[in-house]
Amino acid sequence: MLKGKVAVVSGAAQGLGKSFTHILLENGAQVAMLDVDEAGGQELQVQLNQQFGLERTQFYKADVASELQFTDVFQKIVSKFGHIDIFCNNAGIVDEKNWEKTVSINLSGVVRGTYLALDHMKKQNGGKGGIIINVASLAGLGPLPSAPVYTATKFGVVGFTRALSMASQASGYGVRINALCPSFVRTSLIDSFNQKEKTGNFHNLAAITQSLMEKFPIIEVEQVAKAFLHLVKDECVDGAALLVKNTGAEYVIFPKDMETTPISI
C-alpha cells in the first residue's frame, strides 16, 4: 500500500501517465498530475475525484520544457502536499521535424524534473528519500530508425538514469532512480509513426516501424502500469531499466565489459 505517499506524474492527462496515476491512486497514494493539456487534465481530475474522493488528486498545468513553469508548479505541489515520495518523469513526444522540441521535452524535461525531485527528496536537504521513475522506451535500448532524435533522447534518459542512480548511491541521497522501457503501447503517441509532420525526413521508413510493431506487438497501458508499480514498491531496485513487452517485464542486463572488434591502425 502507498497510503501517505505523495506522487507526481508528468504527462498525466492521458495515455501512460493517466494509467500510472490510476494505479497509484488504487494503491492509496495521493497524486499531483502535471500536463500541458489543461482541459484534459482538469477533466481527468473531476473524474478521479469522483472515483477516489476529493483531495487525492490535483492537476497542475505546466510545460516540462519550461524551467520557470516546472519549478513554479513543483513548489506549489510541495506547498499543497507537504512532501513528495514518488516522482515520475513521463511526459514525452515524437517530433522528428521539430527535433529541438523533442530534446527539450524528452531529455531536458526529464533532467529538470529529476533534479527538482532529487533536491527535495535527498536526505542531505532534510528530505525523506524516495523514488524517481523516468519513462524511457525500448527505443532507449535499441534504435527506432524512423525516429533517430526520439531514440537519442530515450538512450539519453537511460544513460542519465543509470549514472545518476550511481551518483545518488555514492552520495547517500536515499533516492532510487530507475528507468521504465516499454515497447509499443496503445496510446495516441504511436499514431506518430504514420504522420509526416511527426516523422519528417523519415516518413518513408514507416514500413520499418510497422515491422517492428509486428516483432514487438502493441501492449496495453495497464500492463505497463503494473510494471511501473513494481518499480515503485521494490525497494531493492536502483539504477535499473525495466523493459516491458507483450511477453512480460524483464530487467535489462547491461554488459560490464563492452564487446568490441579490434582494428589495425
Ligand SMILES: NC(=O)C1=CN([C@@H]2O[C@H](COP(=O)(O)OP(=O)(O)OC[C@H]3O[C@@H](n4cnc5c(N)ncnc54)[C@H](O)[C@@H]3O)[C@@H](O)[C@H]2O)C=CC1
Ligand atoms: N506509447 C508508446 O508506444 C510508448 C511511449 N513511451 C513513452 O511514454 C511516455 C508517455 O507517452 P504516451 O502516454 O504514449 O503518450 P501520449 O501522447 O498519450 O501522452 C503524453 C502526455 O504528455 C503530455 N505532454 C506532452 N508534452 C508535454 C510537456 N512539454 N509538458 C508536460 N506534458 C506534456 C501530453 O499532453 C500528454 O498528456 C512518453 O515519454 C513516451 O515517449 C515509451 C515507449 C512506448
Ligand SMILES: CCCCCC(=O)/C=C/C=C\C=C\C=C\[C@@H](O)[C@@H](O)CCCC(=O)O
Ligand atoms: C514512432 C512511434 C514511437 C512510439 C513510442 C516508442 O517509444 C516505441 C518504441 C517501440 C519499440 C522500439 C523498438 C526498437 C527495437 C530495435 O532497436 C531492436 O533492435 C531492439 C532489440 C531488443 C530485443 O530484441 O529485445
